[in-house]
Amino acid sequence: MIVAQPASLCHEGAGLLQVGVLRWMLPPREVVVDGTGLTMAAEPAMTFVVKATFSYAACASPDDEMTLSTEPDGLALDVPSELPGAEEDEIAYPSDFVPLKRMCDLLVTGHACASRPATRLVAGFGLGAVSRAFVVESRMPAARVPLVRAALRARDGASPAEPVGPSRTSPFPEEHGLGFDFTAYNTAPASQQQADIPRGATLSLSGLSERAETLSLKLPAVAPVLWVDTTEERGIPLALDCDTLWVDTDRELLVMVYRALMQVPSLDLDGVVQVTLGLARDDVPPTLDEVQRDLERGVFEAAIELQDFDDEAAPAPELSMFAKYAVWERPVAPSISLATYALISAALAEGSGPRHEILRAHGFDEDGFLLEERGWLTAMSEAAVKGDTEPATRYGELFVEAQDGLAGPNEGKESLEAYVALKVSVEDAADPTAALAERQMTLAAWMRMDRRWMRRALADAALDAEITQRARTLRARHQGGEEG
Known part of the structure; x- marks a missing residue:
């Protein structure tokens, strides 16, 4: 399955949103038809998992906007904790590959921090209906203490406290029985689960940052949106719901995981060929047409699936380039000026080095520059057809100017x-x-x-x-x- 992300959601040729897919069977369910109770059989379904990694390293107040990290965390299965003092079964991050969560998880990992070394550090966090306050103990006075299970105490400093990070993810069964409780896939302690994660809500972190005693962070005012292309229909919108918010206090990252559910004809022949992502800002989603206009310079990647974590699995066929070049059938407007296009063209004509190195020096790969070239050649051609030769004439002038600027130090000395x-x-x-x-x-x-x-x-x-x-x-x- 191909995942298409527009240029606005890409960095250095990779998509900023991580996308996975999980095929599974919806559990049987009871329905009432004409007053008669019936049990509906299990049905094939697909869960789309979209993972967004935000950085709050530059946020000093709730008014500061979190940005998508240019080095996003990839989709993962249970990630063991590497914090000092963590027990063997402690988890830093829970598996992304679960079909559904009934509640929303708030999870925290990293270190508690204090301005001065102490054996007991007071920390806490809050978001919506969740509010936690606790003590983190250390054998020796320290200004940073890992948030491991053995170090956590209740606010009184004596009673044991629930962990702040995830528990191990429940195994994924072959079938979910009638009445299956999807709370089983929640990995946060009960005190850190809530019905939803309000967009734009304030997340408070106390004693969990080296930059401030308390950090108040506004959750991102953006959220991914998704459209599905099947063999029979294009551009089916699916609603994505955030059910996991994970905070890494050491790297100052906030990960939000969204899920969307879709019934499919069968698990083997689901009919889904591509998903397209966009980003809604302030509850205003883009249109599919707007996103598609930005796909020419976007990224097309394969969705991550469970079998991709199997070292012995055969690699999936490379289909993303076909999906990418398919969007090139549409007209494309250049994103660089005519002067910049002439400058790059002159550098390529100079032949002073490998073509890919010249393009990279100007911030392009081969495909990216081909789009710009196609855009300007089309623009000049269309103008000429209308009797306007000025763009082509100006390009010639700019090209000569750029080419003259590339003269070597020994040029112009001939007799x-x-x-x-x-x-x-x-x-x-x-x-x-x-x-x-x-x-x-x-x-x-x-x-x-x-x-x-x-x-x-x-x-x-x-x-x-x-x-x-x-x-x-x-x-x-x-x-x-x-x-x-």
Whole structure:
């Protein structure tokens, strides 16, 4: 299954949102039809998992906006805790591959912090209906103490306290029985579960940051949106609900996991070929058409599935490039100026290094520049058809200007005699490129040389006449040599 993300959700050729898919059977359910109770059989379904990683490292107040991390956490199964003092069964992060959660989990990992070393650090956090306060104990005075199970105490400092991080994820059964309670997939302690996670709500962290005694953070005002393409229908919108909020106090990251459920014809032939992601801001979702217009420069990747975590599984066929090039059928507007396009084109024509290195130096890969090139060539062509040659003329001027700017330090030092000799050789050669290669000169360097002398000749009639006479004499000499 292909996941398409627009350029606005990409960084250095990778999507910022992590997307997985889980195929499973909805449990049997009881319904009442015409007053008669019936048990409906289990039905095939698909859960889409969308994971968004936000950074709050630059947030000092609730007014500061969290940003999507350019190095997002990938989808994962249960991740063991590596905090000092963690027991073998302690988990830092729970599996993303669960079909559904009945409640929303708030989870915290990292260290408690204090301004001065102590053996007992007071910490806590709150969000919506969840409010926790606790003590973190250390054998020796410390300003940072890991939030491991053995170190947690209740607010009184004596009673045991529930963990603040996740428990192990319940095993995924082959079938979910009638009346299955999906709370089984919640991994937060009961005190850290709530019915929903309000968008834009304030998350307070006390004693959990080295930057401040208390941090008040506003949850992101953005949320992913998703459309599904099947073999029979395109652009089916699905509602994504956030059911997991995980805070890493050490890396100052906040991970939000969203899920959407869709019934499919069967687990083997689900009919889903692609999902497209967008980002809603302040409860205003983009339209699918708006997102698709940004897909030309977007990223197409395979969705992550459970079998991808099996080291012995065969790699999935690479289909993402076909989905990517399919969107190129639509017209595309260039995102760079005509001057920038001319500058890059001149650098490529110069041939001073491998093409991919020249493009990378200007912030492009091959596909990205091809889009810009197609956009500008189309724009110039369409303008010319309408009788407007100004864009093409201006491009030629900008290209020459950029090409002249690439002149080497030794260019422009040749004599008139050397210039005329090269001019005659190039103009009379069956293969001008070969003639230049024999003299270890690039076409771009020759064009610069020719333009320099032509500009001088236009300003000096005597020089123009001398160039013409020298060329005539040299050609006559060559002709005489051939006849002899």
